[in-house]
Amino acid sequence: MSKVWRTSIDGFSKLLRRRRHQPAVLYVFGLSVWSAVPELAVEELEYPQGAVEKKVINLVEGENFTPEFLQINPKATLPALQADGQAFTDTESVTHWLVKNAPKKVATGTPFIARLHEDKYDPNFPLLLVRNEDELKAAADGFPKLFVQNRQNALEKHSKTEKAVPYKQFYDDKIAGNGGILAIYNGEASPDEFYKQSEAHWKTISGFILNDLPTILPESGFLGGTSPGEDDFHLGAWLARLVHVLGGKNDTEGYKALEKETKQPIPPKVVAYWAAWTERPSWKRVYADGLH
Ligand SMILES: N[C@@H](CCC(=O)N[C@@H](CS)C(=O)NCC(=O)O)C(=O)O
Ligand SMILES: *[C@@H]1O[C@H](CO)[C@@H](O)[C@H](O)[C@H]1NC(C)=O
Numbered sequence: 001m002s003k004v005w006r007t008s009i010d011g012f013s014k015l016l017r018r019r020r021h022q023p024a025v026l027y028v029f030g031l032s033v034w035s036a037v038p039e040l041a042v043e044e045l046e047y048p049q050g051a052v053e054k055k056v057i058n059l060v061e062g063e064n065f066t067p068e069f070l071q072i073n074p075k076a077t078l079p080a081l082q083a084d085g086q087a088f089t090d091t092e093s094v095t096h097w098l099v100k101n102a103p104k105k106v107a108t109g110t111p112f113i114a115r116l117h118e119d120k121y122d123p124n125f126p127l128l129l130v131r132n133e134d135e136l137k138a139a140a141d142g143f144p145k146l147f148v149q150n151r152q153n154a155l156e157k158h159s160k161t162e163k164a165v166p167y168k169q170f171y172d173d174k175i176a177g178n179g180g181i182l183a184i185y186n187g188e189a190s191p192d193e194f195y196k197q198s199e200a201h202w203k204t205i206s207g208f209i210l211n212d213l214p215t216i217l218p219e220s221g222f223l224g225g226t227s228p229g230e231d232d233f234h235l236g237a238w239l240a241r242l243v244h245v246l247g248g249k250n251d252t253e254g255y256k257a258l259e260k261e262t263k264q265p266i267p268p269k270v271v272a273y274w275a276a277w278t279e280r281p282s283w284k285r286v287y288a289d290g291l292h
Contacts, residue, residue: 062154
């Protein structure tokens with residue numbers, strides 16, 4: 001074979017190799033509940049070092065509201081994933097891609113995932129909700145107000161830039177929605193409706209833990225069998241957030257914090273499920289700095 005041919009064939013196969021090994025880019029943030037879902041998946045699924053590159057988008061600083069990030073995910077949420085020349089912009093599709101393309105095969109997801117992602121079980125709302133004057137004061141003096149204020153500042157700032165023009169509707173809606181909570185924290189809007197929504201939210205979540213999870217969970221192990229499957233990545237992260245909000249820790253006893261809201265003992269299947277997760281190396285790595 002001529003030298004010229006050899007060189008161009010070598011060059012071409014190198015190019016193919018590079019394409020194949022191009023890392024998937026996973027956008028996450030350390031305090032984000034839904035980011036923990038693909039993070040648990042990456043740990044469990046035995047991806048080789050460097051196959052999934054993580055990029056941090058600081059939600060507390062409102063970095064998700066830059067026009068640059070909106071170009072990647074027009075919903076401005078985490079997690080997001082760029083892989084195979086495509087963008088995946090919600091937890092379910094991001095995690096599904098990771099499960100489908102992983103070296104280790106695990107049980108694929110069921111309709112349980114969509115159910116857990118229904119608004120009525122939103123694990124983010126408990127960070128911000130308030131049910132009475134005391135909780136309102138605590139939120140207004142603490143992290144919730146700081147978070148909501150930072151978001152508002154970021155939205156106002158980025159929405160005024162030239163690159164923001166195509167996202168005007170997004171910014172207008174977010175500024176109104178986030179601004180509504182800020183106004184309650186600042187005492188500029190009546191909290192009554194918010195109190196009611198907040199009350200209902202914890203009731204729904206408590207009911208799900210006490211009544212629904214025991215009908216869904218196995219006696220031991222995971223929804224996916226002896227090791228976690230796709231459903232479990234979602235449920236593990238969801239539970240971790242609720243335990244965290246109620247002051248529980250990343251250890252076997254953490255689940256007890258849920259009783260502050262359920263006002264009843266946590267069902268044995270939920271206790272066993274929590275224990276199954278907390279002993280896994282993946283869990284210890286994702287929650288090394290505490291639950292979130
Ligand atoms: N249903 C969406 C929810 C994602 C979501 O709310 N992510 C949070 C972090 S856990 C977020 O990015 N929030 C930023 C925002 O809403 O501004 C999904 O599953 O992808
Ligand atoms: C739990 O989080 C603490 C930090 O809050 C850390 O020191 C500890 O190693 C973590 N434990 C586990 C099991 O991840």
